[in-house]
Amino acid sequence: MSATTAPPAATHGKATAVFTCILAALAGLMFGLDIGVISGAQQFLQKDFGIGDDTLGWIVSIMMLGAALGALLAGWLSSQLGRKRTLILGAVLFVGGSVLCGLAWTPHVLIAGRLVLGLAIGLASFTAPLYLAEIAPESIRGAMISLYQLMITIGILVAFLSDTAFSYSGNWRWMLGVIAIPGALFLFGVGFLPESPRWLMMKDRQPEAEQVLRKLLGSNDAIAREIGEIREQLKTPQRGWHLFQQNRNFRRSVGLGVLLQVMQQLTGMNVVMYYAPRIFQDMGYATESQMWFTAIVGLVNVLATFIAIGLVDKLGRKPILYIGFVVMAIGLGVVGTMMHLGIHDHGQQIFTVVMLLVFIVGFAMSAGPLIWTLCSEIQPLKGRDFGIGCSTFTNWVANWLVGLSFLPLLNGIGQAETFWLYAAFNVVFIAFTIWLVPETKGVTLEQIERKLMAGQPLRQIGR
Incomplete structure (x- = not known):
């Protein structure tokens, strides 16, 4: 040519x-x-x-x-x-x-x-x-x-x-x-x-x-x-199951991938996605308003995803996760408090919706995309398909359990208490991020694998 x-x-x-x-x-x-x-x-x-x-x-x-x-x-x-x-x-x-x-x-x-x-x-x-x-x-x-x-x-x-x-x-x-x-x-x-x-x-x-x-x-x-x-x-053939049986360090990375996906689901995001009109109904909105606010939830979710795309390789994974979990905990905590105190006028309705949207921003800029990124980065090459398969399966099972349990929680412990529960999960996840999650920004997959297989603590297999 x-x-x-x-x-x-x-x-x-x-x-x-x-x-x-x-x-x-x-x-x-x-x-x-x-x-x-x-x-x-x-x-x-x-x-x-x-x-x-x-x-x-x-x-x-x-x-x-x-x-x-x-x-x-x-x-x-x-x-x-x-x-x-x-x-x-x-x-x-x-x-x-x-x-x-x-x-x-x-x-x-x-x-x-x-x-x-x-x-x-x-x-x-x-x-x-x-x-x-x-x-x-x-x-x-x-x-x-x-x-x-x-x-x-x-x-x-x-x-x-x-x-x-x-x-x-x-x-x-x-x-x-x-x-x-x-x-x-x-x-x-x-x-x-x-x-x-x-x-x-x-x-x-x-x-x-x-x-x-x-x-x-x-x-x-x-x-x-x-x-x-x-x-x-x-x-380099994929020998994930054999590696999982034989190697303790690989079991650690698979376990971290599973934990990360459970964390993502217990933030409460998919509860909002699946039951948004029901949540807005509990805030006192009529059917048409419920649907339009639900559409706004979807729009905010799209726009906030660009924040993660723009910042993930500049700030790093862990700082963005810290910010996201804090924002989500505050958003859901305030929504729960408003439902506990009672939403009596239009101003209180709007404030509660805004705090729910704050929660959406927190998720879409952090745990939404970054959990998937981390799950792919922490697995060694020979077991990558197996490790990612385990974390993906866990995501869907946890997603199913969260979707199935939300309405019984609302009817059982109450609206405010349900949102407080998910807010508390996000606070706990800050601690998990500190103790277990590595910072993988600017680190090659080969470097991560070498540190993992050398037995270094999970939070130190990045940089």
Whole structure:
């Protein structure tokens, strides 16, 4: 290739790579849509079906149990079928689950539809970031993976806005069923994605891997370099279960990853995401106001995510987590106090909403994205898939338990006490961050692994 033709080829390859990654990141949009859409539908389907809070809790939370099962299957499926086919399967489940939810004729059918959506989310939450990491050129890899996280928050916001639009008619079936439309578009788009070059190399299909890289990189030198790097990586096989059994230090990193995901769920964020209209109802707002404030929650969640993206490599992981946990504890503590004292006028309503939004900012700028970052950074190479798989599974199981237990907590110990409980969890997590969480800013994965395997305390395996 001549010097005059190489730059245009490389530029075209990068443009193709960016387009491919954006299309794959839409899996995050579907993920967010399914998380957010149930929030606005609850009061309407509860009225139509005549169900209590216990059944409603299962309708809301069963999706997270399905996601845990999907995440368990995703590693095997993405290895056997390939990343692309696993994403296609996830897209099919997105569409099928959405249609089933929209047509549900009994609460049990709705629960089944939500379970199918959970399986789709579990597949997507594992496979899409993996695919993005393997397909994106190194120069844009971090941005593309961050884009996936951003797409999740945008999906939640779009779902809240859609719920608000349909709330005037009270048609919960359209709320739940309409996301089959973007699901079908995603399914159509995924069909045009190339397979992961790394997976093709794993299956001894190097010529096909080179064809994909030619579209993504353009330059022959870049293709040869990438092929060499993939071949070198594949010399280190994943032996996570064996390493977990044999090595105490690896068990420590897996345990920390599990703890971090439990911490993320016990901040109380997903309680707000799943039950926001119910929370605003308890503040005294009418249905239309509940829905619009829920949409504002989604918007604040999107905007505050940019804070984390902008600061994570400047301030570091731990300072941002400290700030986030403090802000979340204050936000939920004040919300609980206001509910305890009683919300009697419009000024007190607005103040309580503002403090709830303060809590949202605290999460979206800290524990939301950074927990996932840390869970990927602390695992040694030979056990990375196993360690991340354990932490992802824990995230969904904890998510399911939090979603299932919130309404019983409200009805059992009271509104104020429930928010105080989650505020207290955030205070405890400050201590956990001090004692256990390493600062990984500016530290290579190899340095982290060496310190971990040398037996240094977890908080010291960073810098």
